Amino acid sequence: MQLLEDGVPLVPPAGQTYRLRLYVAGQTPKSVLAFRNLKQICEEHLHGHYEIEIIDLLQNPQLAQGDQILAIPTLVRRLPEPIKKIIGDLSNTERVLVGLDLRMGQ
Amino acid sequence: MERPTSNATLPPRRSRGPELPKTSTGIRGLDEITRGGLPQGRPTLVCGGPGSGKTLLALTFLVNGAIQFDEPGVLMTFEENDQEIASDVASLGFDLPELVAAHKLAVDYVRVERSEIEETGEYDLEGLFVRLDHAIRSVGAKRVVLDTIESLFAGLKNDSILRSELRRLFRWLKEQGVTAVITGERGDGLLTRQGLEEYVSDAVILLDHRVHDQVSTRRLRVVKYRGSYHGTNEYPFLISADGISVLPVSSMALQHEAPLERVSSGIARLDEMLSGKGFYRGSTILVSGTAGTGKTSLAAHFLDAACRRGERCLCFLFEESPQQLLRNMRSIGIDLEPWVGAGLLRFHADRPSRYGLETHLVTMYETVAAFKPTVTVIDPVTNLMTVGTYADVQAMLTRMIDHLKTENITAMLTSLMPGQIDIERTETAISSLMDTWMVLANDPVDGRHRRGLYVLKSRGMAHSNELREFVLTDQGLTMRDAVSDPRGTPDVPNTLWEGRDQHAVA
Numbered sequence: 001m002q003l004l005e006d007g008v009p010l011v012p013p014a015g016q017t018y019r020l021r022l023y024v025a026g027q028t029p030k031s032v033l034a035f036r037n038l039k040q041i042c043e044e045h046l047h048g049h050y051e052i053e054i055i056d057l058l059q060n061p062q063l064a065q066g067d068q069i070l071a072i073p074t075l076v077r078r079l080p081e082p083i084k085k086i087i088g089d090l091s092n093t094e095r096v097l098v099g100l101d102l103r104m105g106q
Numbered sequence: 107m108e109r110p111t112s113n114a115t116l117p118p119r120r121s122r123g124p125e126l127p128k129t130s131t132g133i134r135g136l137d138e139i140t141r142g143g144l145p146q147g148r149p150t151l152v153c154g155g156p157g158s159g160k161t162l163l164a165l166t167f168l169v170n171g172a173i174q175f176d177e178p179g180v181l182m183t184f185e186e187n188d189q190e191i192a193s194d195v196a197s198l199g200f201d202l203p204e205l206v207a208a209h210k211l212a213v214d215y216v217r218v219e220r221s222e223i224e225e226t227g228e229y230d231l232e233g234l235f236v237r238l239d240h241a242i243r244s245v246g247a248k249r250v251v252l253d254t255i256e257s258l259f260a261g262l263k264n265d266s267i268l269r270s271e272l273r274r275l276f277r278w279l280k281e282q283g284v285t286a287v288i289t290g291e292r293g294d295g296l297l298t299r300q301g302l303e304e305y306v307s308d309a310v311i312l313l314d315h316r317v318h319d320q321v322s323t324r325r326l327r328v329v330k331y332r333g334s335y336h337g338t339n340e341y342p343f344l345i346s347a348d349g350i351s352v353l354p355v356s357s358m359a360l361q362h363e364a365p366l367e368r369v370s371s372g373i374a375r376l377d378e379m380l381s382g383k384g385f386y387r388g389s390t391i392l393v394s395g396t397a398g399t400g401k402t403s404l405a406a407h408f409l410d411a412a413c414r415r416g417e418r419c420l421c422f423l424f425e426e427s428p429q430q431l432l433r434n435m436r437s438i439g440i441d442l443e444p445w446v447g448a449g450l451l452r453f454h455a456d457r458p459s460r461y462g463l464e465t466h467l468v469t470m471y472e473t474v475a476a477f478k479p480t481v482t483v484i485d486p487v488t489n490l491m492t493v494g495t496y497a498d499v500q501a502m503l504t505r506m507i508d509h510l511k512t513e514n515i516t517a518m519l520t521s522l523m524p525g526q527i528d529i530e531r532t533e534t535a536i537s538s539l540m541d542t543w544m545v546l547a548n549d550p551v552d553g554r555h556r557r558g559l560y561v562l563k564s565r566g567m568a569h570s571n572e573l574r575e576f577v578l579t580d581q582g583l584t585m586r587d588a589v590s591d592p593r594g595t596p597d598v599p600n601t602l603w604e605g606r607d608q609h610a611v612a
Contacts, residue, residue: 023233025235061237062240064233064237069236069237070216070218070237071230072230073229085222086223086225086226088226089226098224
């Protein structure tokens, strides 16, 4: 990952644990890809400061309403607040970092 | 597994085939226009501008399903949350929280805020499907409303994903076998902003809300209904405290019964002029004349006689209040008050300018439906004409009269003419709809006004063509013997004689 090469400063997680939720609906290729991308980004930028919870809506459909889930996959940053949502397979690392407030958007 | 959608790909049924199964909306009038309701197990698009009543129509469909037809429903709302929706429809008497508590309704508020969502890479809307599926299962829903799904276009950036997902959603809804109503905002040159009509093509209903001369009118049109006949006109519809009702245009064909039974005008000598027996039951009678000729008095006699026979009478007043009318009629010896007390006579007074013609029409229609009269008086019908154009008035009266005839209600309409000169010409707007037309005249002769009456036409009977003088006494309207017209021979066409034994044909 050559993400930091452009010199945009990384916003530090300030010692806080990132609590992330990835909503999927069954093991679809998009979901698997999203999880793989997420894992990689977290390892690289939040090493040791994150928890990922995966929610399969096919098993727990009632959970979709609470977080206003519409698109699959959806990544929800529950902590730190405010809640953030990133939809899609997370293949654009840059946008994921922006979405998680780990990098300033332009 | 065979999909229930397979029907949709078959060529349309020929007219001989049975009609598609339908789901009753429980909305009066709409079920008539659509010959039974919305296509069962398919989505229907309801579109219209802001405030046109889309959401109310959709919710009425759901609530009626849950309450009247034992068909639970799901409301997926994209614009207003549960509380907002519930309070919107509370005024119609719908208690959404109660229906939710009774598991007859599930409500899911889908909120999408573009600014809160980052999009990266491929996604689909499976979450929406999961939620809808969950809601449907939770109550065993047979009906689904999506209001207004187009909001998603404002919340999500990727239009092409959205469009393919919507297509998939509507297909999926069909597979679930639920009868769905999708609302959509009217767009420029399109039925809906996002062209939803492209995806939901089984049935499309268009709502319209116009303001003309500061009077608002709502109309409904079935633009499309695949595999079914439907009325194609614009129908007025009304949102009142009793909910939504749509007014079907008159029966599509002239098929009223033509009863032979006769009813008295309440004035023996007038009955004599009408081949001795009075009007035909279910016929429509026009009484026209200039101001102060005694039109309302004639109508009062008619009402009084009907009440004496024990008939229920409904009287629409567009000029006087009921109290004024009661007082004035008492002065000529007709006391209608006891009939009001006995529940046989009801007045419905309204200012013509209060609403548009269509609303008047719907109101009259509903009042008739609620009171179930056998005799109706509209006094004066001409005041309604100030509310709309000539063509509108004619269309409205045609519908009203048609409806009254269908219900076999004898109707007397009074018509106030501005001057005497052109009486017979100025009323072409309505006279052709009338079975009997009586003209009251007021002529100054020998230093006093003499009142005269003649029957200009009366279909299906040999009526008198004499001009008769009458006086208004404290004993009511009293006819005198035939007089010769002070202006000369009255020009009463004899061609309307249609033979003694024929009965009135509409």
